[in-house]
Amino acid sequence: MPKALETLVAAGLMSSLIFPVYAQVKAPILPGTGQSVQYDTEGKPLTASESSLYTGQDASFEATPLRYQDNGDGTITDLNTGLMWQKSHDTTKRNLTDSIAVVEAMTLGGHDDWRLPTIKELYSLADFDGELMKPKSGKESKPYIDTDYFDFEYDRRRPFAGAFWSSTVYIKGDVQNFTQHGGLQGGFGFNFADGHIKSYETGKFFDGTTIQKSDNMFVPGNYVRAVRNTTTLYDMDYVDNKDGTVTDQSTGLMWSKSDSGKRMNWVEALEYAETATLAGHSDWRLPNAKELQSLVDYEKVDFPAIDTTFFEVTPSQFESQQDSYYFWTNTTQGDFKHTAVYVTFAQAWSKKNSDATEYFDWHGAGAQRSDPKSGSPSDYELASEMASDYISIDNWVRLVRDAK
Template sequence: MSKPIATDQSQCFDPDGKAIPCQGTGQDGETRTGAPWPEPRFTDQGPCVLDNLTGLMWTKDANPEEFPLSWEEALAAVQAMNRDQAHGYSDWRLPTRPQLFSLISHTEINPALPKGHPFENVFAGYYWTADSCARFPNQAWYLHLGGARVFSGMKHGSYMVWPVRVDEPGPWRMAAPTGDRFITHENWAEDSLTGLGWMQTSSLPAKPVSWPQALELVRKLNEDDAMGFNDWRLPNIRELDSLIDLAAHTPALTPGHPFPHVELGYWSSTTSVYDPSYAWVLYTQDGRIGVGFKTGEDFFAWPVRSL
């Protein structure tokens, strides 16, 4: 089991983006679920930095190639590092999408990296991952280190390169999806990969709602002891992202999943600190991570609980 990494969000915000007390909000800043970060999060090892949470080693220079490259050029640049045994290692690679996303802070912007990180030369823009987009194979996933959005783009586009290697396994594991990951119960499903329980009716109500409406919906579910539980919550953005299987699309969920109707977009409980009048949203068609204006009735709520 690989519980999603906790975000570092500790504040809560109203729909207009004003900071408010967290008690009773049901927001990410209150629930604080997920695998905790170690202290210190990073160990500076000179030209390299070890992430003590994931066991991944990154180049301390977050832009060693200096200029943006195409996806194929990025892969070739990492191969050249291995031929040259850069920093004493020959197993550098372009990070996968989960690996690069694991670095993200949901409290800091420009760059969206954890406060006090030791990295240098960080570009607050787009960085390539090693993962192709299943829906559009001529595209690959990239992540915006200014604000943390995750999108895919044409492989002939030009983005930054940040090499990574696996040093020693950290306390958090990046488990791969399997075909039998979900265990169904009455009206809800257990994700054996993450230890989360999801409502099988993944669109409550059967129309898009605003962010405040989504939070209120979950509060009422708990008042009603929905399905015998009173600990439902709106998932944070990392918990929503944990559902994604990058090998699938439309929806980007593991084949054989038990959810009868998956909507195109879901609210998370995590506010975007780039503009706190927006909250993070998962788009299920291929797994994009973007934001939605909190007062817009544009997305759905998918309640979750920890098991």
């Protein structure tokens, strides 16, 4: 290296040690899920060569790796999205209103424009090599976030309660089964302990009335991880290609305009995508969890939660769990590897416990849950004192490929 250039490089390195260097991302890229292992229907690891049915799994594709820069001042820059994040998180759980106030008062890293992330921004941090282990297992849990860059602390009393707020409020309806003031208002969060999106009680009723102590209702609250900067990744800038496909210019992904027209289990869904030749293309796949969630229209006030001016939808009603509009991804759920991730484009049905019979929109359209990869729902009865999700197994498919 020429001596003059050597001097400039050395000066640049010295400067970066004195002053934080914030990465500039000119063209944001949708991050991958971080999933690195493929699993069979029983949750056992396998290699792509063991069966052609598994070649379409998340880990079989070279997705964009999770890439971050530690700015040395308590902030982390995502080199894919261009968003700047709070490295640590406050270990106090608050309702949504109080959380917004705390974030707006932050001056971390010399910046005063911190905010709560949208649910799509928050989900961009998800790392699906995570796994929440049962205390009795003696094994160490791994959060659904890159702990080489981000700090994370499990709730000591309830390790599974690791949800973080987003700013995205559920506007399509109330959640759970309360009737007072129009029911409960839900706000979306991602649980970095167990790897799910759901709506949580914000601390308000659906009509905007604040829940008071006299209402005798427990609002558990969530953590926060603040963000700043913006990204165009989630603009949903669609183009109808007039050949049965739609391109999202925000993410660079091409989608099938129609859904699969029928339900199928996960193994069938992988094969359906593997053999698809829509619009003359043979490289269709099941979307990974982040790709599919990028399609959710959280601002739409009715079902389904997708832009129906561009995308066609088979069901004509969304009234009960039998109408569930759940879509498969190619991503295995880390805690229960015999299940795969799905994203809901209508109600996310659940009930109070396994003995209850009535299902409600417990988690909201745009939630991310998981279903067994194959078999019958009766094979997977849940015995839980918590909310018990509706088990579908046969779900819908919307194909994706990289737009060239």
